[in-house]
Amino acid sequence: MEFLSVQHLSKVYGDGNNQVRALDDVSFTMPKGQFLAIVGSSGSGKSTLLHILGGVDRPSKGKVYLEGEDIFAQDENQLAIFRRRQVGLIYQFYNLIPVLNVIDNMTLPVLLDGGTVDVSRLHSLIETLGLQNREKNLPNQLSGGQQQRVAIGRAILNNPAIVLGDEPTGNLDSKNAREIVALLKKANREYGQTLIVITHDESVALQADRIMTLHDGKIIKDEVIR
């Protein structure tokens, strides 16, 4: 059984004359622990695909199986639980809560889910992310690179099966971008997390195990590079 299996996925936004086909019959599979980079011009459907894989949006047609389970066969409640427990999402602009410090931002999703924070994992993650001595800082007291490291910590603290990044380095200079990709790769290797990252940056894509190119909602290239 494949870890992730995407079958004939289509997504159409709007209706009548305003229809946009954001995804057009997309199919692929991924083994557990693979690092996939998704590239393609603006409007090619990258974010739409990522949002569907994360259970944030539903497809118009097609299926997504994670470890054999049809994720969209679930009702809204089950899907919300799937998102909280199995998916870690990282965005370009971090989306941290401005009034919460580093620790509280990182632990919020686990607490909202009624879970208990694994304190030793939290502290080892803080060290891995280079956020020691920043635990009590608010987001506006951190650099962009540090904020993105908090967002990564938040996304992976509860050990999700799949980590999804929508241009996570898009707002960072090249040094910070390299560090963020190195951290994502480290988590990918150490925790066996399957990682999918959308990027415009060729140096980021070349860090992946596989590069997929989207164009007009279709996969036009899909290469395993390591």
Ligand SMILES: Nc1ncnc2c1ncn2[C@@H]1O[C@H](COP(=O)(O)OP(=O)(O)O)[C@@H](O)[C@H]1O
């Ligand atoms: N919520 C939405 N409503 C209507 N059209 C959308 C919506 N989200 C995305 N689209 C359209 O779908 C297409 C793919 O968008 P998107 O997945 O964001 O592309 P990318 O991330 O590759 O830039 C674009 O034409 C975009 O305008």
Ligand SMILES: [Mg+2]
């Ligand atoms: Mg996008």
